[in-house]
Amino acid sequence: MMDLPKGKLIPIGGKEARSPQDNNGGGSRQVTFQHEGILQEVLMEMKGPESRLAVITTASELPEEMRDMYLKAFDALGCKNVEVLHLDGRNVDSKNTLSILEEVDGVFFTGGDQVRLIDRICDTKFMDLLKDRYRNEDFVVAGTSAGAMAMSAVTIREGSSTESLLKGIVEVSRGFTLLPKTIIDTHFMSRGRFSRLTEALLLNPGFMAIGICEDTGLVISGGNHLRTIGSGVALILEADHIRNTNFKEAKRMQPVYVEGLGVHVLARGAGYSLSERKFIVEK
Known part of the structure; x- marks a missing residue:
């Protein structure tokens, strides 16, 4: 049996609250930025305000804007040691x-x-070191939107958010594989991404698909146990018990039917075990 990673992953669905004035993030429920906010929870999974953190802006076409935004956000939480x-x-x-x-x-x-x-980051010494620290140390890898999607084994490169589940609406490729046999999608409800994540799952039998809504995140321990944070929900899709589908026979852009797709909705107070396929209500 492979050793479980000692670090934690925190994929976030995007639009997390980044200031006290933005304290409801992408949802309607008011959250307290300093105490309930996702960025606060990221710090608490490390060493609190004393944490040393590296913010990686590589995904963005506006890295200076991202830099300023997150320096300000973490500073408001008392974290000064940010590279x-x-x-x-x-x-x-x-x-x-x-x-x-x-x-x-x-x-x-x-x-x-x-x-x-x-x-830019796969197949580099940087990625080798990141994976080594995640596997062997109490090290946190957090990411929002694209930064969350990259964590999984398979990443959606492109995918239209159509009203219907049509064959051929997604293109997938490898991800960082920090979380094996998974696919992560973000901005899940607000951008109508159920169909594209479902097709990505059908393309990868045996995988789990995770759709995370805005201002919502998951703290993943041991590469397995999911705990929900933030003001919204995350969905787990699994294809283990599909009884009927026309996915293989369907031609490109034809609608797909599926019987027995598993769907679980997580919110704060609920979690999930990927290895056991088990829903967990936290006491």
Whole structure:
């Protein structure tokens, strides 16, 4: 049996509350930024305000804007020790970059384009070191939107959010594989992504698909146990008990039928075990 990772993953569905004035994030329920907010929980999974954190803006086309936004957000939570890294072909494996990664308590991947993020960071010394720290230390890998989608084994590169489940609406590729046999999608309800995540799951039998809504996250321990944080919900889709589907025979852009797709809705107070396929209500 493979050793369980000692670190934690925190994928976030996007639009997390980033200031006290933005304290309801993407949902309607008011949350207290300093105490209930997702970024606060990211810090608490490390060492609280004393945490040393690296914010990775590689996915974004506006890295300076992202840098300023997250420096301000973490500063408001009392976290002053934040390094911002915009990694590309020139600096991803530099001595300075690897030195920062060796010293921080966790990393936070911003939103943007998951394809850019994966293409620039996979197959690098940076990724090797990140995985090593995640597997062997109490190290946190957090990410929002594209930064969350990249964590899974399979990543949706492109996918239209159609009203119907039509064959051929998604294109997938490898992800960071920090969470094996999974596919993560974000902005899940607000952008109508049920159909594209379902097709991605049908393309990968035996996988689990995780759709995370805005201002919602999951704290994943041991590469298995999911705990929900934030003001919204996350959905778990599983295809283990599908009885009938025309997915293989359907032609491109034809509608797909599925009998027996498993759907679980998680919110704060609920979790899930990926290995046991078990819904957990926290006491």
